[in-house]
Amino acid sequence: MSIVIITGGSRGIGASTAIQCAKRGMGVILTYNGNPEAARNVVRAIEADGGKAIALKLDVGDSTTFLSFREAVHQTLSTTWDRTSFDFLVNNAGHGLYNPIATVTEDEFDGLFRVHLKGPFFLTQALLPLMADGGHIINVASSTSRVATAGVAPYASFKGGLEVLTRYMAKEFGDRRIRANSIAPGAIRTELGGGLNDVFEAQLAGQTALGRVGEPDDIGCMIACLLADDNRWINAQNIEVTGGYII
Numbered sequence: 001m002s003i004v005i006i007t008g009g010s011r012g013i014g015a016s017t018a019i020q021c022a023k024r025g026m027g028v029i030l031t032y033n034g035n036p037e038a039a040r041n042v043v044r045a046i047e048a049d050g051g052k053a054i055a056l057k058l059d060v061g062d063s064t065t066f067l068s069f070r071e072a073v074h075q076t077l078s079t080t081w082d083r084t085s086f087d088f089l090v091n092n093a094g095h096g097l098y099n100p101i102a103t104v105t106e107d108e109f110d111g112l113f114r115v116h117l118k119g120p121f122f123l124t125q126a127l128l129p130l131m132a133d134g135g136h137i138i139n140v141a142s143s144t145s146r147v148a149t150a151g152v153a154p155y156a157s158f159k160g161g162l163e164v165l166t167r168y169m170a171k172e173f174g175d176r177r178i179r180a181n182s183i184a185p186g187a188i189r190t191e192l193g194g195g196l197n198d199v200f201e202a203q204l205a206g207q208t209a210l211g212r213v214g215e216p217d218d219i220g221c222m223i224a225c226l227l228a229d230d231n232r233w234i235n236a237q238n239i240e241v242t243g244g245y246i247i
Contacts, residue, residue, distance in 0.1 A: 004227065005088070009031055015216065017224060031058035032056075058093075066122055073130060088227050090137075101153050139183075142185060166181060209243060209244025
């Protein structure tokens with residue numbers, strides 16, 4: 001059985017990814033920060049379908065906790081799956097901010113940086129000793145790094161940085177046969193940034209070739225499929241998953 005770690009796995013894209021990975025026979029370690037009950041609900045859903053999942057607390061914006069998180073992962077692998085390593089890491093956790101450049105504060109900028117770029121960088125570094133050779137890292141980026149959308153400049157900038165980091169991960173971890181790819185979702189019906197209102201959703205749907213906004217499962221299924229060995233030759237790529245957003 002392959003084991004996947006999914007950050008921000010208590011809701012939205014992360015929760016869908018956890019459920020879809022479990023449906024494909026993977027053991028799941030999902031993380032949460034402020035909502036343990038939501039994480040427990042995801043674990044219950046996986047277990048009700050015959051899968052196995054464990055939820056661990058993690059603040060991706062606080063890199064000082066990453067070594068203790070690694071120890072918690074090590075303990076979980078040993079007691080739950082009788083293993084000393086895991087196979088896949090999905091760097092998904094994040095939050096949004098909708099402010100124009102003229103009004104973004106330094107604290108807001110730094111908070112987004114810690115979660116969306118610094119966090120994935122140093123969390124991956126911390127977990128590498130536990131990752132099995134031949135593993136796979138998927139970083140969740142964003143289509144906002146391709147299509148400029150007013151009000152999300154810091155978020156988009158760090159997601160663009162994550163795309164670049166992904167290629168360097170693929171290059172530097174290649175001697176261990178660890179692949180690294182990023183996916184770039186478009187507009188998805190989640191709680192990120194406060195969610196979508198009807199007017200904004202209609203606008204986004206009108207800019208999308210398939211005529212709707214995405215659902216979490218549109219992304220969760222993609223990530224779970226990308227982790228499969230059938231896609232073993234895909235490496236160092238950023239894959240946009242948007243239904244054809246502004247093409």
